[in-house]
Amino acid sequence: MGVPLKRMTVDAFLVWEESQLGRHEFYRGEIFAMVGATARHNRVILNLAGRIADHLDTGPYQVFAESMKVRVAEGILYPDVVVACDKAQAGDEQVIASPRLIIEVLSPSTRGYDKRDKFALYRSLSSLTEYALIDPSNFSVEVFTRTGQDAWAFVDQTAAQALTLCSIDLEIPLDQGFRGVQRAD
Template identity: 25%
Template sequence: MNQYRTETMSIDEYFQIRENSDALLEYIDGFVYMSPSPSTKHQRISRKLENKFEDFIEGNPCELFHAPYDIELKDEKVNGTKIVIPDISIICNKDGFTDARYVGVPSLIVEILSPSNQSYDLITKLNLYMNFGVKEYWIVNPMLNAVTVYALNDENMYEQHDMQKSKGEVTSRLFEGFGIDIEDIFKS
């Protein structure tokens, strides 16, 4: 994940740049970050995960959104403006939908790592999502064929709920009974 500009900018400047750019740009407290274009493997993994999640949440009030879709993280306990574009978001509280984006906190977020954005997703976004109260955060690592699932505990801190590499089933704490075979996700 690369910074778009080294100096800070206002939210209005950010929206102005977004209107005139096809780049995936995220805004965190005045700084703008640019996501790399997804690879073929990234897109395949994303599609397979979307299909598995969609099948599971069919008929319940949650809804899945995939990138590019803006999430403006909003919680009265956290200051600043943060607009992120997760690879997959599952939103169960429908109050925050606007025509342009979702304003609030998704229940579950999936980020698929790229070689250039690993520390951003593993550190910056993990802490951001935990502070905002995203109940579950899945980090998918295509380089290692691994999936790590973090879930909020009673102290509102992330703890590793599950981790699988190369084979096995990875499960959700939030969606009881939901599991995905790792080999299905990573095979071409």
């Protein structure tokens, strides 16, 4: 998360952000400009979102990538990939209120924030049942699954053959998730 730009309410933020060229996250009255993504980061997002979309096509959920907002208790966040609980015809909505699955693709500048602070905010969402962290630099995969109201189970899936997403009953072979991506040196 970057340096806060200015303070405002959630509603004022949503109106303000509609006129901005870049994306911004919002928490407790402060606005944070989001940094640009690398080709490696974007490719993993598209690989995962595409496979999830194919899987969910006829089911009760739908997937969005990068530009959809998720509302948390005191803020607005942009997950890289989000699966919404309520499947409806996609319209003009900009904010998802009930995500089931959130995937963050890590970058060097956001790794710590995504693992700690952002996950703490996402855990406040009662609809969220799974949170995955994908690191395209070293091909690591970490998945947290809700096991109770305030309990989460952690599984390091880095050595597995597939990313297992229990919340949507899907396995994505890791070679497909990282297709077209070069490890960082």
